[in-house]
Amino acid sequence: MPTKSWRSDKLGRLGSSIFAEVASWKSEALAAGNDVIDLGIGSPDSPPTAGVRQALSEAVLKPDRYAYPSSQGSIAFRKQAAAWLQHRFGVSVDPDRELVTLMGSQDGLAHLALAVCNPGDVAVVPNPGYPIYSAALELAGIQPELLALRADNGFLPDLDQVPEQVWEKAKFVLFGYPANPVTAVANEAFFVRMIELAKRYGFLLVHDLAYSEMGFDGVQPMSVLQLEGAKEVAVEFHSLSKSFNMAGCRIGFLAGNETAVGALRELKANIDYGVFGAVQEAGIVALQEGISGVMEPVGKLYQQRRDVFIAALAAEGWLIEKPKATMFVWAPLPQMQWQLPDGAEWDARRISREMLVRAGVAVIPGDAFGSEGAGFVRIALVEEEAKLLEAAKRIGRFIRGE
Known part of the structure; x- marks a missing residue:
């Protein structure tokens, strides 16, 4: 029987498969018994009015x-x-x-x-x-x-x-x-x-x-x-x-x-x-x-979350400029204070994977959005302040290798 592919070649050229990859990292973290704070996908955590x-x-x-x-x-x-x-x-x-x-x-x-x-x-x-x-x-x-x-x-x-x-x-x-x-x-x-x-x-x-x-x-x-x-x-x-x-x-x-x-x-x-x-x-x-004006503008909520989260990360040693808009933080990679066991270099994808698997915090590596995104990660402010504060503490311990 002739073998024919039933999958278009275009599918492999649609861009990064990072979102599926992050989902697999999340499954790995959950299987290991870790609680995950998902700051990856930009899906609002609040309902409509x-x-x-x-x-x-x-x-x-x-x-x-x-x-x-x-x-x-x-x-x-x-x-x-x-x-x-x-x-x-x-x-x-x-x-x-x-x-x-x-x-x-x-x-x-x-x-x-x-x-x-x-x-x-x-x-x-x-x-x-x-x-x-x-x-x-x-x-x-x-x-x-x-x-x-x-x-x-x-x-x-x-x-x-x-x-x-x-x-x-x-x-x-x-x-x-x-x-x-x-x-x-x-x-x-x-x-x-x-x-x-x-x-x-x-x-x-x-x-x-x-x-x-x-x-x-x-x-x-x-x-x-x-x-x-x-x-x-x-x-x-x-x-x-x-x-x-x-x-x-x-x-x-x-x-x-x-x-x-x-x-x-x-x-x-x-x-x-x-x-x-x-x-x-x-x-x-x-x-x-x-x-x-019945609905309070959503920008007020995300600005407050931004301020809390950026300050908490600064306290952990990761200094990031405050974004002027959106529900995201576009963050230059932190200075990692420990080496990978396999001797590999830290990059956006490796930091994102290890942060999720080891610390239980999901972010998206910047190169998922194009080559100019290398050297950054995108963090979505889609959790309540208490969760964002906990995420910042986990990230700080991860950076320090604790």
Whole structure:
């Protein structure tokens, strides 16, 4: 019988398998009897508000909620999303032509390249960056051009060092600020420059704004769409996962340029039937609460956790600059005070594995997000303060080899 592979070669090129690898380390630690504090995956540990949960519970009991929903989302949700954009950023979009509902922003990030590019096109993505940025290009047969994000430039791309031919070839340029994993924020001047480049070279500007409500110390993340002329060249992803603690509900939206939004809407009409109507009703309530102020902004919670955790790590000898936004800490590797028994060098992956297996604290090695992430680990602030304090103590003992 002939042997044929039933596994696409593309699967091996989608990016790092580190999340599965960390899961195996976690299993190893649990099997050894260790209690694990998981600061790896950025999944909020708080539920949505009581109002959102009540809306969801009532909606699932409605008998008419079990037909196929619209692939572009209900007009009620799209109007509410547009109203929230107007309230939060002063951005005006047409909910029919310039906004499409998504099964979380990951849905849109995974499919946008398929909708706006042809195989062989070039797209520019950050390094390090959220893994789906590059994986989506592989799925679509798009050639990636990587923009390095480095500490010496505030984890912003050095636009003056980008060769002109990169902009000329690019079909779209994707970035996200506040940024995952590097936690950086960008100012208005950066966004203005990117819009100018997009207009000059004709590429689509794609902004991932999943962490719009997680600015600290007075930082108010901005929308690229609030700038003059942005809708001519830009689209922006928004997610209710982090801002409204609805990660498991899978709902978000893309807004901006009518042609690009329409292309994604057309693609989705061929591959899915949209977000469950009850989830959309819950999303409407969440966005309404965001406008009315019923829900306390999530940034306050994560700023407090950041302060407690960074101070606790400093007391253990690991000094880390405070992030300005997101639910993560992007931490340079600590100075380890002991040697590995096998004589291997400490790197992000080895530190992450040994920290989990020996100390029971899960973090993600920075190289999982791209080559420029080597030398860092990403830590998610997704536990209550008492757990974060315990994690810091365990990390300190691990660093010292105790």
